[in-house]
Amino acid sequence: MHKPSCTYVGYAGKYLRVDLGSGTITEHELTNSLAEQFIGGVGIAARILYDAILPGIDPLGDDNKLMFFTGPLEGTMIPTASRIGLYGKSPLTNSFFYSSAGGYFGPELKFAGYDGILIEGVASHPVYLFIDNNIVELRDASHLWGMDTNQVQHAIADELGSEEVRIAAIGPAGERLVRFACVISGCRALGRGGLGAVMGSKKLKAVAVRGSGGVSIPDMRRMRALLDDLFARFSAHPATSEILPRYGTPVLVHANNELGLFGYRNWQDEYFPQAEGLSGETMRKKIVKRDKSCFACPARCSKFSIVGKGMTEGCTVEGPEYEDIFSLGSMCGHNDIEVVAAAERLCDDIGIDAIEAGVAIAFAMECYERGLLSLSETDGLEVRFGRADLIVPLIKKIGLREGRLGNLLAEGVKRAADRIGKGADRFAMQNKGLTFPGHSARGLPGFALGYATGPRGASHHDGRPTGERTGLVKRATIEGKAEYTARINHLMVLLDALILCHLPEGIWGPLDVSELLVRCINTTTGMNMTLQQATTAAERIWNVMRAFAVREGYRREHDRLPPRFMEEPIPSGPSKGMVITRQMLDAMLDDYYTFRGWDVKTGIPTRQKLLELGLEDIAEDMGKY
Amino acid sequence: MNITLKTFATIRDVVGAATLSIELPTGARLSDLFAHLTHTYGKNFDRQVRDQLTGAYVPFLILVNTTPYRSTHDIETPLHDGDVVTIMVPFDGG
Structure with missing residues (x-):
């Protein structure tokens, strides 16, 4: 056998x-x-x-x-x-x-x-x-x-x-x-x-x-005890028992805006005075019809909505999520939740990332207002902030690569800025080609480091805004943020290996790989993994991804933030004045590479670190760079 | 003394208003405000801010005027007449 x-x-x-x-x-x-x-x-x-x-x-x-x-x-x-x-x-x-x-x-x-x-x-x-x-x-x-x-x-x-x-x-x-x-x-x-x-x-x-099979479990009694514990924790925590079921991720509109951490008009500001129109509360009142769950999740954070008015009346959508509201609403300078909902549905149908799409439109709006894009380059459209009526037509243009503007933005903001020239790259809010999602870099220094060093670019799932935004760690300082960010990286990547949702991170972590996750692994697989072994596995995965990026040419100089985040302090709102200067980012990068055992000058994982993680072949590869 | 409370999301649902005017004894602290809210709105309020297994506040920020304080560290912060207190939603993710 x-x-x-x-x-x-x-x-x-x-x-x-x-x-x-x-x-x-x-x-x-x-x-x-x-x-x-x-x-x-x-x-x-x-x-x-x-x-x-x-x-x-x-x-x-x-x-x-x-x-x-x-x-x-x-x-x-x-x-x-x-x-x-x-x-x-x-x-x-x-x-x-x-x-x-x-x-x-x-x-x-x-x-x-x-x-x-x-x-x-x-x-x-x-x-x-x-x-x-x-x-x-x-x-x-x-x-x-x-x-x-x-x-x-x-x-x-x-x-x-x-x-x-x-x-x-x-x-x-x-x-x-x-x-x-x-x-x-x-x-x-x-x-x-x-x-x-x-x-x-x-x-x-x-x-x-x-599929009609199942998943085997080594010891059902042990699994039942684990599930009892997990469901009790989910029922006891306000986020998973009250807030997500009622409002879903759009609850973050107020949470971020009231702290002055909500991207507005292509991050020209981080406070939107009319954000109430986009809030989870408004959304619930206006368009949400019922709550939905993914497989095995008690949190029911997904919202099924129907647009009630306007050109898109009757449009149904699962969502919108907070990120859609940020990118397709606030970033484009309008607060019409029904336009966001219809736009999000079109993004799903046509098959494009709603974050990238909304930020690309916001980028075009800023370029047009600054005279970097002409009317002929926008196919005759006055692409200005606040033009909610343009969001749905522009998504269609991008998704179908229609016209000059659709084709330009379909390349993503980094390549679009390179094609436009004339300093447009200053307004392309991206790192490594990926646009920034709806959480501040300037107002959350540790998270800024996570954005800069993320193997995927400006992802909000490599670093996390949570620790600084909820007060688990002190916000307005760069002290200790390198180790904080590296530990969050490990928590996130372990969740992505298992694969579990990041939203209940207050239960899973919240600041590092936890014994609870190790218990989930061991109870399901029959392994006898220790917390140290799980953390090392997470670090190993992180280093493989970094090595992949190194092979593609990424180095320390690519672990960066857009000039706006390093040169323009937040101009208004509760976080007015906050900025991550080049010096601040450099200081955090030095600490981060040192903590990780990477070469401080290049950001390449050292041979010693890779051997320590059992990645002998990758250590050989990295020796070439 | 009198303070103004600003609320969002489920906390707004429990207290029934976006802003509330609340009378507290002179010298009251954030912990007294939370005790007052628990006393007034009962378990429903508590469920929005505390882990029901441990009884501890989950991490969230509380703005007193524009200064952020941490539920996990700063709950004994003194309040003053005329303060505007904003309870941020205790939500981790995004």
Whole structure:
């Protein structure tokens, strides 16, 4: 009898490798060593893709590879263990990227018997991958090409004669290689980094999965005790028992704005006097119809909404989330929550990241107002702040690459600024090609360091705003922020390896890898991992991602903030005057690299650190740079 | 002395108003204000700010006028007549 290479429980123990070029589909086993050292999710994907993706390849060319991967907890009843991760080289940042979404796709993949899927090559014509337990096949998707993400999910479900199939699909934006195209599963977005464009470049329209298996647990009595404890904690904490169920993430509009940390008009300010119109309270009153949960989550933070007035009356949407409200509302200088809701729905349907889209529009507004974009370059549109009426039409232009402006912004703000020239890069609010989401850098110094050093660029899920915003650590200081940020990195990346939602971080952490997470790992897998081993695994994953970035040319000089955040103090509001100067950032970077055991001059992980983490091959690689 | 309380989200739902005028004894501290709110609104208020297993305040900021104080460290901060106290929502993520 075949003895599996991964004997830990919780894992399916194997992943699919799909070559779209040849149509070959094979099964590959996980190993105990991979599970112990990289846990799952982003950890296993980063390790596999470090080897599988050669440095310097075109993210939208034949050689990029894409992975869907779950974690060991997916499919259990551990709260928020619902997520699926997507991994590959980003066409936006040119380095390793990952994005994850809740919903039901991740558990379904486990129930079908797989931890993940590695996709390589390019199909000769549009296809979708159908996984029905152990029957896996590529099917023609020529008739689905051109459909939006909502239409295509319905069409595939109809074709398969099953509402129970879970689907992750791209829309027209992914087909047109918009650099921030996303993947949508149900109504949840694998949003950031443009991996939807990678799917489009491979002519892979969708992945559909149906599974009827389960997830084994080593000791059900121990698991029940863990679940009792976890659900008691979720019921006891105000965030997960009261605030998220009632208002969802939009509750942050007031929380950030009242502290003067809410990006407004392309971050020209961080206080929006009319923010009430965008608040979670207003949204609840005006458009929210009911609350929704992802698989195994008691928090019900997702909101199902219907637009009640205007050109988009009747439009339904799961959302909008806080980030959509920030990017498609405040950043563009308007406070119409119904426009935001309709815009967010269009982003999902057309298949683009709503953060990147809104920030790109805000960037265009500032460029137009400063005379860096002419009317002919905006296709005759007066692209000014406050023009709520332009948001939906501009999303359509971007997603379909229509006109000069649509095509320009579809490249993302970094490349758009390079094309415009004339100093437009000053107004491109990005790091490493990824735009800043809706949490202040200037007002949260430790978080600014997280943004600057993030392997994905300006992601709010590498560092976190939470510790400084809630007062767990002192806000207005750079002292101690290097170690604080590195420990938050480890907590975040471990959550992304498991894969768990970051929103209940007050329970999972909140400031470092916790014994509670170690207990989740051990109870599900049967490992005997210690807190130190889990922290080292997180650090190992972080270093693999950094090494990937180093191979692509990223160094200390790329761990930066936009000039606006380093030169222009916040002009008004409760955080008026706060700024992260170059000197402040440099001081934090020195401390951060030192704490991490990286070369302070270059930001490259040292040989000693990589050997300490058991990454001998990567230590050899880094010796070349 | 009289203070003005500004509220958001679920705390606003519990107290029923975006702003409230509250009478407190001279020399009252933030902890007295929270005790007053628990006394007035009962368990419903408590559930918005304290972990129900440990009884401790979860981390959030409280603005007294424009100065932020921490629920976990600064709950004994003295209040003064005319202060505007804003309770930020105890939410971690984003």
